[in-house]
Amino acid sequence: xSDIEPTEGPVAPxxxxxxxxxxxxxxxxxxAEGEVLPGHIPADPEFTEHxxxxxxxxxxxxxxxxxxxxxxxxxYVGIQVHSVDQTLRxxxxxxxxxxxxxxxxxxxxxxxxxxxxxxxEMEEERHDLQSTAAERAAFQEYAVEAGRxxxxxxxxxxxxxxxxxxxxxAIAPVxxxxxxxxxxxxxxxxxxxxxxRRLLVxxxxxxxxxxxxxxxxSMITVVPEGYQDDLDALAKAAVILxxxxxxxxxxxxxxxxxxxxxxxxxxxxxxMVAYSKICTHLGCPVALYEATTxxxxxxxxxxxxxxxxxxxxxxxxxxxxxPQLPITTDAAGYLVAKSDFxxxxxxxxxxxx
Amino acid sequence: MTSTVPKPxxxxxxxxxxxxxxxxxxxxxxxxxxxDHWSFMLGEIALWSFVILLLTxxxxxxxxxxxxxPVIYHGSxxxxxxxxxxxxxxxxxxxxxxxxxxxxxxQIHHWAADMFMVAIIAHMLRVFFxxxxxxxxxxNWLIGVVIFTMxxxxxxxxxxxPDDQLSGAGLRITEGVIQGIPIIGTYGAYFLFGGPYPGTSxxxxxxxxxVLVIPGLILGLITAHLFIMVHQKHTQMxxxxxxxKNVRGQPFFPYxxxxxxxxxxxxxxxxVLLSTFAQINPIWLYGPYTPVAISSASQPDFYMGILExxxxxxxxxxxxxxxxTISWSVLIPALVPLGIIFTGMAMWPFFEQWATGDRxxxxxxxxxxxxxxRTATGMAxxxxxxxxxxxxxxxxxxxxxxxPLYTITWISRFLVxxxxxxxxxxxxxxxxxxxxxxxxxxxxxxESGIIRQLxxxxxxxxxxxxxxxxxxxxxANKPLPALPPAGTEDENGVPAPxxxxxxxxxxxxxxxxxxxSVPPETNGHDDHGSNGHGSNGHAAVTAGHSPEELEP
Numbered sequence: 001x002s003d004i005e006p007t008e009g010p011v012a013p014x015x016x017x018x019x020x021x022x023x024x025x026x027x028x029x030x031x032a033e034g035e036v037l038p039g040h041i042p043a044d045p046e047f048t049e050h051x052x053x054x055x056x057x058x059x060x061x062x063x064x065x066x067x068x069x070x071x072x073x074x075x076y077v078g079i080q081v082h083s084v085d086q087t088l089r090x091x092x093x094x095x096x097x098x099x100x101x102x103x104x105x106x107x108x109x110x111x112x113x114x115x116x117x118x119x120x121e122m123e124e125e126r127h128d129l130q131s132t133a134a135e136r137a138a139f140q141e142y143a144v145e146a147g148r149x150x151x152x153x154x155x156x157x158x159x160x161x162x163x164x165x166x167x168x169x170a171i172a173p174v175x176x177x178x179x180x181x182x183x184x185x186x187x188x189x190x191x192x193x194x195x196x197r198r199l200l201v202x203x204x205x206x207x208x209x210x211x212x213x214x215x216x217x218s219m220i221t222v223v224p225e226g227y228q229d230d231l232d233a234l235a236k237a238a239v240i241l242x243x244x245x246x247x248x249x250x251x252x253x254x255x256x257x258x259x260x261x262x263x264x265x266x267x268x269x270x271x272m273v274a275y276s277k278i279c280t281h282l283g284c285p286v287a288l289y290e291a292t293t294x295x296x297x298x299x300x301x302x303x304x305x306x307x308x309x310x311x312x313x314x315x316x317x318x319x320x321x322x323p324q325l326p327i328t329t330d331a332a333g334y335l336v337a338k339s340d341f342x343x344x345x346x347x348x349x350x351x352x353x
Numbered sequence: 354m355t356s357t358v359p360k361p362x363x364x365x366x367x368x369x370x371x372x373x374x375x376x377x378x379x380x381x382x383x384x385x386x387x388x389d390h391w392s393f394m395l396g397e398i399a400l401w402s403f404v405i406l407l408l409t410x411x412x413x414x415x416x417x418x419x420x421x422x423p424v425i426y427h428g429s430x431x432x433x434x435x436x437x438x439x440x441x442x443x444x445x446x447x448x449x450x451x452x453x454x455x456x457x458x459x460q461i462h463h464w465a466a467d468m469f470m471v472a473i474i475a476h477m478l479r480v481f482f483x484x485x486x487x488x489x490x491x492x493n494w495l496i497g498v499v500i501f502t503m504x505x506x507x508x509x510x511x512x513x514x515p516d517d518q519l520s521g522a523g524l525r526i527t528e529g530v531i532q533g534i535p536i537i538g539t540y541g542a543y544f545l546f547g548g549p550y551p552g553t554s555x556x557x558x559x560x561x562x563x564v565l566v567i568p569g570l571i572l573g574l575i576t577a578h579l580f581i582m583v584h585q586k587h588t589q590m591x592x593x594x595x596x597x598k599n600v601r602g603q604p605f606f607p608y609x610x611x612x613x614x615x616x617x618x619x620x621x622x623x624x625v626l627l628s629t630f631a632q633i634n635p636i637w638l639y640g641p642y643t644p645v646a647i648s649s650a651s652q653p654d655f656y657m658g659i660l661e662x663x664x665x666x667x668x669x670x671x672x673x674x675x676x677x678t679i680s681w682s683v684l685i686p687a688l689v690p691l692g693i694i695f696t697g698m699a700m701w702p703f704f705e706q707w708a709t710g711d712r713x714x715x716x717x718x719x720x721x722x723x724x725x726x727r728t729a730t731g732m733a734x735x736x737x738x739x740x741x742x743x744x745x746x747x748x749x750x751x752x753x754x755x756x757p758l759y760t761i762t763w764i765s766r767f768l769v770x771x772x773x774x775x776x777x778x779x780x781x782x783x784x785x786x787x788x789x790x791x792x793x794x795x796x797x798x799x800e801s802g803i804i805r806q807l808x809x810x811x812x813x814x815x816x817x818x819x820x821x822x823x824x825x826x827x828x829a830n831k832p833l834p835a836l837p838p839a840g841t842e843d844e845n846g847v848p849a850p851x852x853x854x855x856x857x858x859x860x861x862x863x864x865x866x867x868x869x870s871v872p873p874e875t876n877g878h879d880d881h882g883s884n885g886h887g888s889n890g891h892a893a894v895t896a897g898h899s900p901e902e903l904e905p
Contacts, residue, residue, distance in 0.1 A: 041604070076453050082429040087449065091456050095629025098457070102622030109615035113608055120608075124386040124600045126586055126716060129489050181547045181554070184539040188532075202645055221645060229423075229437065232549045235525075235644035277645065282529030282664070282683065283550070284522055285647045299651050300522060301665045302748065302758060315759050317664060317682040319671030347529035348671060348680035349539045 045118040054115035061108035068100035188351075189344045191224075191237040193337040196330060198225040199241065199274070207334045208241075210270040216245035217291030219307075221277060224337070236345055238277035238285060239325050240296070241335075242307050246271060248294075253310050263310025267326040269335065274325040275311045276345040279303055281318035283346045296322070319348065383606040388589035392479045394616060398472035401620045402465045403575060409462040410564065416452055418444035419560035421516065421553035430637050438516075438641030441556050445515040445636055460628035466508050467633075468624060470656040473501050477698070481731050483718035485588045487711075491702040493581045498698050500574050503567055505656055510563040512634065512654055516556060519634075521642030522651045524555065526664070533683035551644060588718050591829030593822045597716045652746060659738055662745030663690045666765050690741055694734065701730075708863035710836045710850055722791070723830040725784035726866045732780040733773035740769045788830060788871035794819060795827040796876035832870030836861065 045051040075093035080086055131139070152159055198207045202221035205228045213220065219242045227233035249271055253262040263273065275296070277285045284300035294308040303316030311322035323345050326338035344352055370376040387393075420440040426433050428443065429450040448455035477497060480486050486494035509527070513520040528550045532542040547554025589595050589602070603609060627633075639648065653661055663686030670681035705727065706712060721728040743750065744765040751758040798816035805815050819827060837843065839851035839861060851857045851864070 079453070081453055081455075082451055084430065084450070087429075087456055090453060091460075092629060094454050094457050095625055099622050099625040099629060102618045102625060106615050106618030106622055109611055109618060113611035113615065117607060117611070120603060121601060122384075122386055122604055123594075124384075124586070126598050126600060129585065129714070177544065181544040184543045187549060188539060223645065231551055231642075231644060235550045238645040281669075282526045282533075283644075284525055284651075285645055287647045299647055299748070300526060301661075302762070303669075313669055315762075317667040317669050317686070319669040319680065319682055347532050348678045348683065349532045350535050350537075350677050350679070351539060352678040353673070353676050 039122065041120050041122075042118045045116065051116050054111050058108045058112045058116065061104045061111070065101045065104035065108065068097045068104065071097035072101060184351075188236075188346070188349060191340055191345060192227040192230070192233040193224050193237055193239075193325060193340045195337065195339050197337050198330070199223075199239070199327065199335040199337065200225050200228055202228070202238070209333045210272065210329060210335065211333075213241070213243050213272065216243050216248075216271070218243055219289035219291075219296075221285075222274070222335075235283070236278060239274050240277045240286065240289070241272055241274050241327075242289065242294075242296075244271040244273070244294075244308070248308060249273070252308070253312075262312055262321060263324045264326070267324055267338065269327050269329060272327070272335075273307060274327045275305075275307065275322040276325065276341060277322075278346040279318055280313075280320040280322060280345075281316070281347060286322065382583075383604065385583065385605040385609075386586075386600045386602045387605060387609045388587050388595075388600055388602040390590050392483070393587065395472055395479050396476040397613065397616055398620055399469055399476055400575065400579075401617045402469040402472055402624075403571065404617070405465045405621055405624060406462060406469060407568065407572075409458045409465065410568070412458050413448060413455075413462055414564055416444060416448045416455065417441070417514070417560075419514065419557045421551070421556045426641075433637065433640070436641060439556065441514060441516040442636070442641045445517075449637065457625070457628055460633050461624050463512070463633045464624050464627045464631075466511060467654060467656075468620070470504055470508060470654075473497075473504055474656075477501065478731070478735070481698075481701075482721040482728055483588070483590075484715065484724055484727060485718050486702045487715040488702075488706070489585055489714055490581075490588070493578055493585075494702055495699055496574050496578045496581070498695060500571055500578070501698075502695060503571050503574070507563060507567040507571065508654055508656055510559040510567070514556065514559055514563060515634075515636045516642050517636035518639040518642050518646060518648060519636075519651060520639075521551070521644070522647055523653050523657070524551070524642075525644060530683055530687045533680040533687075535677070535679055535684075551642070586716070588716055591717050591720065591826050593825035595717060595825075597714065600716075652749070655742075658742040658745035659690060659694075660687065660745075662741040662743065662747070662765070663687070665747055666741065666744045666762060666769065668766070690737070694738060697734065704863075705867070708860060709833050709867045710864065711833050717829065720826070720829065722784040722787040723832075723870070724867075725781045725788075725869060726863075728784050729777040729780040733777040736772040736776040737769065740765055740772050744769075785869070785871060791827045791830065792871055792873045792875050795824060795873050828873050830870065830872055832872045833868055835868035836864045 072094060075090065075097055079090040079093055081090050130136075147153065199222040200206060201208055202223050205223075207225065208222065219240050222239050222241050223234055224237050227237060249265070249268060252265045252268065252273075254265060267274075275286075277287070279286050279298040279300065281298065281301055281303045284298050286296050286298045286303070286305065288297040288299055289295070289307070290297070294306055295314065296305040296307050296311065297303075298316070298318070301317050303318030304314045305311040305318070305322050306314050310324065313319065313321060323341045323343050325341055327335055328338045330336045366376065366379075418440045422440045423437055424440055424443050426436050426438055426443055426446065428434075428446055430446050433446070445459070448459055450456070480494065480497070509523065513524045513527075528542050528546060531545060532538045534541060542550065545555065545558070546552045547558075586600050589600060595601055640646075652658070664683075667682045667686045670685070672679050672681065719727075721731075744762065747758060747761045747765065750756065751761050798818045801815045801817045803815040803817075804812055806812055818824075836851055837849040839849055839853045839857050841849045843849075851861050
């Protein structure tokens with residue numbers, strides 16, 4: 001590495017990254033007619049021929065903007081919507097004409113300011129932001145004086161009764177919010193399932209017999225009969241029904257005490273297990289099922305549950321297995337719930353216990 | 354100057370001046386100087402995006418029905434014929450397929466919302482890395498943090514309003530998070546949703562927040578932000594002739610106003626172009642919301658990605674405390690990462706003042722390299738945010754990179770801690786190295802790329818002195834003096850501000866970090882002093898060094 005050379009011979013371009021190119025002179029450029037005083041803007045740009053050319057370009061762009069703007073109105077009048085294809089056409093025509101209008105206006109404005117207006121760089125002084133000591137003192141003097149005149153400091157009785165008087169008023173807006181919703185009570189612990197309520201296949205709303213659900217390795221969504229269109233009920237009561245091949249559920253774990261509640265074998269009907277579809281993490285529907293591994297995956301945050309072992313958590317942020325719905329068949333052979341879930345479904349909450 | 358004053362200026366101006374005493378103020382305002390730098394346009398993108406949001410949002414409000422009442426659809430989108438949906442969803446279908454220009458405006462509104470958030474983030478990064486938040490601009494920085502927070506909420510409510518399947522998933526997660534808050538969670542959820550989830554109250558409630566309360570707050574905050582900026586005058590980048598006591602650039606009228614107009618049209622045009630050719634939020638493909646269904650790869654808008662990633666990353670932690678459930682796997686990801694980022698941003702200017710003891714005004718921005726600790730902290734925060742954000746798309750990453758999903762989550766669980774630490778250390782070293790390079794370049798010139806053969810046969814690269822303009826930039830590194838050690842007094846008997854307690858020791862530690870610098874006076878030889886150059890008095894640019902003086 002060599003040291004400094006004087007600027008003889010070829011000079012390589014050099015610019016420090018993040019800085020503007022070499023600054024123009026601080027004094028405004030001179031105009032042809034005469035001197036421009038410092039701090040004043042010259043009337044015309046330095047290169048009149050260049051400005052003249054730029055003017056033509058700007059005018060052309062503005063005419064283009066005008067034509068495209070007319071095109072926008074024509075497209076609005078001429079192209080009807082009311083179908084996917086027509087909407088696509090309308091969107092293309094309106095969007096293209098509007099973008100051309102706006103971008104032509106943008107380019108025209110920019111060329112105008114950069115090539116038609118005289119190039120100047122001006123300077124302005126920054127003044128101290130803080131007031132002078134005298135101004136501050138005058139302010140403080142008046143503030144203290146006025147404060148004394150208000151008698152707030154001197155009369156604690158007034159001060160305290162005023163605070164007392166406004167306290168209920170301050171709380172009132174919070175009180176007014178009380179009727180925004182009912183108290184939760186125990187409603188988070190119950191769902192629409194009850195003993196004998198039939199399982200309807202979600203979508204077709206038909207009841208189901210074990211003989212009708214014959215494909216092992218598949219999962220369907222079922223909802224409680226009578227609530228198939230009730231979103232509030234479905235937000236808690238949606239259930240997935242998984243059909244296993246014979247023998248796959250051997251050794252299905254029994255209910256254990258403690259924090260982890262696993263499945264119960266006598267709630268299984270004909271190799272079918274029913275779990276809550278509402279993820280125990282944040283309530284998304286656990287909609288993805290991988291038949292070979294028996295994994296149920298929540299697409300929101302990828303909590304993964306093993307359907308073959310009582311929907312125990314394998315991965316992800318969910319802390320608890322999906323609650324199992326006790327199912328059986330009724331006299332007519334349809335799948336029904338034995339009872340409601342025996343634990344709250346969905347995300348955790350403080351009162352859950 | 355000497356020409357006659359035209360009628361509009363004398364007539365209308367006179368009319369207004371008679372009533373408002375405006376002539377003096379208007380002249381000052383019209384002649385107000387705005388410094389020029391590309392990065393000063395980032396905040397303007399956010400401003401113009403907000404204006405476009407107000408315009409397009411007003412149009413959408415003419416047609417949107419904020420109601421969750423169920424209806425059976427028989428409209429132009431035949432694939433959903435006969436489907437049960439909310440009035441809100443139906444009205445968005447109508448905006449898309451039955452209102453001319455409705456789809457375009459809807460897409461502009463959505464793209465502008467994303468642009469607004471991108472621009473705010475870019476603008477905040479610019480302000481942070483250049484130290485533009487320093488005294489006297491701390492209040493404006495805090496206003497910016499609040500606008501950012503409000504923007505997140507506004508966006509969440511906005512994309513939830515159409516009541517489609519995708520946004521419903523976001524709302525369900527919001528409900529789950531609120532429900533998970535200890536003690537008041539279930540009450541909060543029931544009050545917000547007017548009873549059990551989803552209910553019918555949330556859409557009109559989000560609507561009034563989305564179209565009035567939050568935009569009103571943002572508008573007020575933006576107004577304050579701009580007024581403060583104008584009052585305090587904009588910062589400028591270091592450069593020849595730029596001082597702490599001046600502003601250099603072009604005046605508001607006609608230059609800045611014309612440039613602002615051009616920029617507005619550019620941003621508007623770009624958003625319309627995007628909305629014409631890049632589909633966004635096709636709610637008709639997602640279908641109406643039902644809590645029973647969901648699609649795979651459900652992803653929120655990008656600015657919510659950090660929350661999504663935090664939730665995905667979290668291991669399943671839950672405890673039972675005296676018969677009450679505390680769901681750490683909800684609380685920690687929902688509150689901690691954004692809490693760290695927002696609290697950190699709000700406190701940083703005051704932390705820096707405390708650590709450096711620097712209470713002076715700053716109108717010249719720092720080059721990021723000249724404030725290594727700040728830049729390193731910023732890069733650590735960017736890495737922290739980036740890891741969480743990328744984890745929010747772990748399923749997409751897994752699919753595209755063919756890496757198992759759980760592997761990505763495990764990597765990110767470590768990376769979220771390691772990444773910021775590595776970024777901090779690396780950035781700090783890079784900053785110091787760049788400072789050293791600057792000092793060297795200032796003293797010895799820059800590498801010209803010209804190779805010359807000396808009479809001895811040796812080849813050297815010719816160094817040439819930096820230009821006056823560049824020298825002014827390179828010389829802008831003004832390191833802050835380190836605080837005197839605790840317990841000492843200066844010559845006037847003023848005791849050092851550092852305490853001797855734990856806090857004082859922490860402050861001294863932070864102060865040492867902030868004071869680390871390679872100022873130009875060292876000529877870039879701070880760590881090897883025995884090279885023949887004194888640390889001072891070395892002529893900045895000298896000619897004719899003999900080859901023996903070449904550096905190793």
